[in-house]
Amino acid sequence: MAVTEGVPVSEGIGRQVDYWLTVYRRTWKGTAISSFVAPLFYVVAMGVLLGGFIEVDPSELEGATSYLAFLVPGLVAAHAMQTAVGETTYPVMGMIKWQRVYESMLATPLAVRDVVFAHLVFVTARVASTCAVFMLVVAPFGVIETWWGAVLAFLSQILVGTAFGSLVYALTTRMSTPEGFGVLFRLGVFPMFLFSGAFFPVANLGEVGAWVARLTPLWQGVNLSRMFMLDNVDWAVAGINATVLIVLTLVGLRWSVTGLRKRLVS
Amino acid sequence: MIEARDLRKAFGDFEAVRGIDLAVRKGEAFGFLGPNGAGKSSTMRMIAAVSPVSGGELRILGRDPAKDGPAIRGRLGVCPQEDTLDTELNVFDNLFIYGRYFGIAAADVRERAQELLEFVQLTDKAKSKVEDLSGGMKRRLTIARSLINRPDLLLLDEPTTGLDPQARHLLWDKLFRLKQTGVTLVITTHYMDEAEQLCDRLVVMDKGVIVAEGSPAALIQEHSTREVTELRFGVVGEDETHASYAEKVAEQVTGLGERVEVLPDRLLVYGDDGDEVAAKVHERGLRPVAVLVRRSTLEDVFLHLTGRTLVD
Ligand SMILES: Nc1ncnc2c1ncn2[C@@H]1O[C@H](COP(=O)(O)OP(=O)(O)OP(=O)(O)O)[C@@H](O)[C@H]1O
Ligand SMILES: [Mg+2]
Numbered sequence: 001m002a003v004t005e006g007v008p009v010s011e012g013i014g015r016q017v018d019y020w021l022t023v024y025r026r027t028w029k030g031t032a033i034s035s036f037v038a039p040l041f042y043v044v045a046m047g048v049l050l051g052g053f054i055e056v057d058p059s060e061l062e063g064a065t066s067y068l069a070f071l072v073p074g075l076v077a078a079h080a081m082q083t084a085v086g087e088t089t090y091p092v093m094g095m096i097k098w099q100r101v102y103e104s105m106l107a108t109p110l111a112v113r114d115v116v117f118a119h120l121v122f123v124t125a126r127v128a129s130t131c132a133v134f135m136l137v138v139a140p141f142g143v144i145e146t147w148w149g150a151v152l153a154f155l156s157q158i159l160v161g162t163a164f165g166s167l168v169y170a171l172t173t174r175m176s177t178p179e180g181f182g183v184l185f186r187l188g189v190f191p192m193f194l195f196s197g198a199f200f201p202v203a204n205l206g207e208v209g210a211w212v213a214r215l216t217p218l219w220q221g222v223n224l225s226r227m228f229m230l231d232n233v234d235w236a237v238a239g240i241n242a243t244v245l246i247v248l249t250l251v252g253l254r255w256s257v258t259g260l261r262k263r264l265v266s
Numbered sequence: 267m268i269e270a271r272d273l274r275k276a277f278g279d280f281e282a283v284r285g286i287d288l289a290v291r292k293g294e295a296f297g298f299l300g301p302n303g304a305g306k307s308s309t310m311r312m313i314a315a316v317s318p319v320s321g322g323e324l325r326i327l328g329r330d331p332a333k334d335g336p337a338i339r340g341r342l343g344v345c346p347q348e349d350t351l352d353t354e355l356n357v358f359d360n361l362f363i364y365g366r367y368f369g370i371a372a373a374d375v376r377e378r379a380q381e382l383l384e385f386v387q388l389t390d391k392a393k394s395k396v397e398d399l400s401g402g403m404k405r406r407l408t409i410a411r412s413l414i415n416r417p418d419l420l421l422l423d424e425p426t427t428g429l430d431p432q433a434r435h436l437l438w439d440k441l442f443r444l445k446q447t448g449v450t451l452v453i454t455t456h457y458m459d460e461a462e463q464l465c466d467r468l469v470v471m472d473k474g475v476i477v478a479e480g481s482p483a484a485l486i487q488e489h490s491t492r493e494v495t496e497l498r499f500g501v502v503g504e505d506e507t508h509a510s511y512a513e514k515v516a517e518q519v520t521g522l523g524e525r526v527e528v529l530p531d532r533l534l535v536y537g538d539d540g541d542e543v544a545a546k547v548h549e550r551g552l553r554p555v556a557v558l559v560r561r562s563t564l565e566d567v568f569l570h571l572t573g574r575t576l577v578d
Contacts, residue, residue, distance in 0.1 A: 006336025007369065018366045022359060104350040106316055108367035108415075109336040266277070266317060 012114025013121060016105070020122045035130035039079065039137050046199070047071045047141070062201055063232035072143045073153055073229035074198030076134045077221040080127050080157040084165035085189050087123040089181045092172040095119075102264055112261045120165055120253070127161030128154075145231040153228040159245040160221030166252025167217075173259030192218045197226075220244045267292055267327060267419050267450050268313055274321035275308045282308040284474035285322060290452060295445050297468030298454040299461045299564060301574065304471040306454035307347050310423045313452065314344045327418060340368060343417030345408050347424050347454075351396045357407060358383065358392040365414040375414065382410040386440060402433030409440065420444065422453045426460060438463055458564035470568055477571045482564055489570050490562040491524055493540035497533040497547060497554040515552060522546045527569055536566070 006012070051067030064070035095101040105115050135144075135154055144150045171184070195205065196218035202210045213219050220241040227233045268290040275283035283305040290296045298306045311317035312324060315331035315338040324331060326338050351360050358379055365375035383389045386406035391399065399407065405425060412420060425441065426434040441464055445451055455461050461468050462482045470478040470485070478485055497519070499511055516526050516533060523537030533554075537543040540559030547554065569575055 006340075011369065015367050015369055018372070019363045022355060022363065026354065099353060100350050101352055103346070104352070104364065105367060107314060107339060107342075107344045107346070107350075108364065109340040109369070110367050111336055 006109050006111050007114070009114055009117055012110055013118040015110065016114070016118040020118065023122070024125075031126070031130070032133075035083075035133045036137060039075070039134040042075055043068070043072065043138055043141065046075075060201065060203075062226060063230045064226075068141060069143045069230065070201075070226070071199065072138050072141070073226040074196075074222040076131055076138075076153070077157050077160050077225040078193050078196070078198040078218060079134055080131050080160040080221065081164045081218050082189065082193065083127045083130050084123055084161040084163075085168050085184075087126055088120075088165050088169040089172055089184070090178065092119070092169055093175065093178055096173065096260075096263060102260070106264060112265065113257050116169070116253070116256045116260055120162070120169060120256070123165040123169075124158060124162055127165065128158050131157040131161075144229060149228040149231045149233075153225040156221055156224035156228060156242070156245075159224070159242065159249070160218065163217050163221075163245045163248040163252065166249050166256055168252075170252050170255030170259050173256060173263050192216050197222045217245065217248055268296075268452070269325045270322065271324075272322035273309070273312065273319065273324050275305070275312060275317065276320040281320075282474055283312070283320075286469075286471070286474075286476050288469070288476075290450065292450055293445075293448055294466045295441075295451040295453065295464050297461045297465030298452070298471055299456065299458065299465075299468050299568070300454075300471035301456055301568075303473075304456075305474040306456075306471055307423055309471075310347075310421055310452070310454055314342060314421055315339050316344075340415065341418045343412035343415065343420040343449075345405075345412045345420070345422045345425055347427070349404050349408050351404060351407060351411070353396045355396065356392070357388060357394050357396060357399070360396060360407060361411055361414055364411050368415040370415065378414055378416075379410075382413055385413075386410045387436075400433075402429045402436065405429060405433070405437060406440070409437070413444075417449065419450045419452065422451065424454055424456070426455070426457070434460070458568070461564055468564075470564070470571060472568075472572045472574075478567065485564060485567045486562045488567075490566040491536040492538045492562060493536075493543075494560055494562050494566055495523065495535040495537065495540045495543040495547070496556075496558040496560065497535065497552075498531065498556040498558075499533070499553075500555045518550060518552060519547065522550075525570070529575070534566070534569070536562070 047068035051071065054067040056067070058065050061067065061070040102115055106112065131154060135150060168184070196202070196213055196216045202213040202219065205213055224238055224241040227238055268288055270286060270288040272285045272287065273283060274281060274285055286309065298309065300306050308317070312319050312331070313326055315326060315335040318332065327341055329338050331338055352363070355363060361379035361382060362375050365378060366372065383392055386409060388403060388407060388410070391403065396404065396407070409422070409425065422441070426437050429437065438460070441451060451464070453464055465482060467481050468479070468485070469476045478489060480488065499515060513528060516528055519526050519533065519535055522543050523535040525536040527534040535543050544557050544559055547557070565575065
């Protein structure tokens with residue numbers, strides 16, 4: 001059976017711009033301060049103060065000349081993950097079952113696909129803006145080698161956001177209560193944050209540990225972001241990293257649409 | 267506007283709508299009257315093209331909802347049973363944002379939103395938070411929202427449930443005006459007075475099937491008498507309930523009217539002349555503590571058809 005999804009998806013997303021702008025206007029003040037202050041605290045505490053105690057040969061820091069320069073690209077990538085996860089857990093569940101905003105959207109010509117894509121575009125925009133702020137805050141610390149490297153690193157961070165955003169969105173559509181979020185944070189997000197190479201080279205985890213870390217989606221982003229920022233790019237690895245993140249994003253998108261449809265169209 | 271043949275809706279093993287036939291014509295106000303769980307909302311959600319049909323055929327505005335859902339929804343106004351207003355947006359923005367989903371230009375939506383706020387008398391609340399509105403105001407806002415795309419067909423699922431009488435009358439007045447402008451209305455309700463006030467034609471639904479169909483007056487004429495005499499008896503013995511006592515009395519009352527219904531708290535005697543029935547009750551030496559003669563309503567139709575009351 002030919003099912004018309006109504007208007008083209010770009011038009012469907014366009015019709016929700018006013019909604020998401022309103023949401024943004026309501027929330028930007030809170031997020032702007034945290035997305036400015038949090039990176040500054042991290043960079044000063046860990047990069048400058050803690051990093052001051054760390055004297056390592058650049059060859060052991062994946063080519064970084066200081067711990068700060070090593071830390072920043074990974075930290076921004078990890079920050080992208082946290083922002084994306086934060087935006088696709090409670091807020092998505094709220095729109096499904098607490099404020100039931102999706103229900104009113106789906107009573108209009110909008111299709112499930114339009115609703116999911118528009119929300120994830122918003123999440124991506126949030127990730128992009130918070131990472132942009134982060135990068136601007138750290139720029140004066142001399143951690144950026146070339147401008148094009150910084151731009152590519154920024155794009156890698158956005159890819160981290162789209163991959164985690166769409167996958168966690170898909171997960172949330174399949175959860176009936178928020179209890180699972182605790183498990184997700186404690187057993188998924190937090191260990192990845194600590195052990196996916198943002199704070200120390202994954203090689204320090206030993207042979208097996210390093211390979212496990214390299215299988216995580218976050219490491220792909222941390223590695224991409226760092227290679228570009230430090231201008232120390234292995235293009236074959238970069239290709240793999242980017243491909244993994246893109247594939248995860250596409251899979252996540254598909255699961256998100258099927259998940260939300262199963263949940264709300266009954 | 268709507269045509270259904272053997273329409274069904276199943277949730278897993280449970281069938282909420284079990285084969286109904288419908289035809290709603292342009293410009294009419296059509297009602298679904300039925301008790302809780304009758305399948306009214308399930309039917310409405312299929313008509314709203316948000317819930318897939320499980321069996322049978324359904325065409326809305328001449329289209330198949332499985333194929334043309336978005337196009338159909340673009341021409342519908344929907345007021346769901348539970349308000350889905352965005353409590354984080356103010357009153358005006360609820361209309362504006364919703365209108366934008368239909369692809370209506372921002373300037374036009376703003377204009378329409380103002381007009382609709384005027385229509386539902388919420389202009390001075392435009393900047394208020396939705397949370398601060400009363401139940402009746404929220405309902406009016408939901409109706410205003412459902413009109414933002416100037417729909418051909420307006421679906422109202424229990425528009426006045428939970429409202430006080432004054433708020434209900436205000437809403438009825440709004441709906442009546444809409445009808446005058448030619449909008450086709452489909453209303454579900456479990457209030458017979460609402461069905462009588464608003465609907466040109468209605469179906470009585472029970473347990474997923476249609477048990478009767480017609481105009482309110484025709485249904486009453488067909489399934490009930492003109493008047494009803496309600497008799498309430500004082501409880502007689504220590505452990506005698508009204509029901510068991512009424513059973514006994516019912517025998518004596520039989521023959522006074524065409525039909526007698528025994529409810530937990532009263533007896534209903536159906537006869538065209540209620541006062542005459544009441545007089546005969548006294549002649550027979552029965553002494554009810556209260557006697558009320560009234561006209562038959564759709565409630566009586568429902569009671570007759572299903573043996574149950576609408577609102578329990
Ligand atoms: N999503 C669902 N999943 C499972 N069962 C459902 C679902 N929606 C409705 N039902 C069941 O279908 C039956 C009909 O429900 P429906 O909401 O259509 O009744 P209704 O006539 O609108 O009743 P009410 O007057 O209480 O609103 C009920 O028994 C209800 O429990
Ligand atoms: Mg209902």
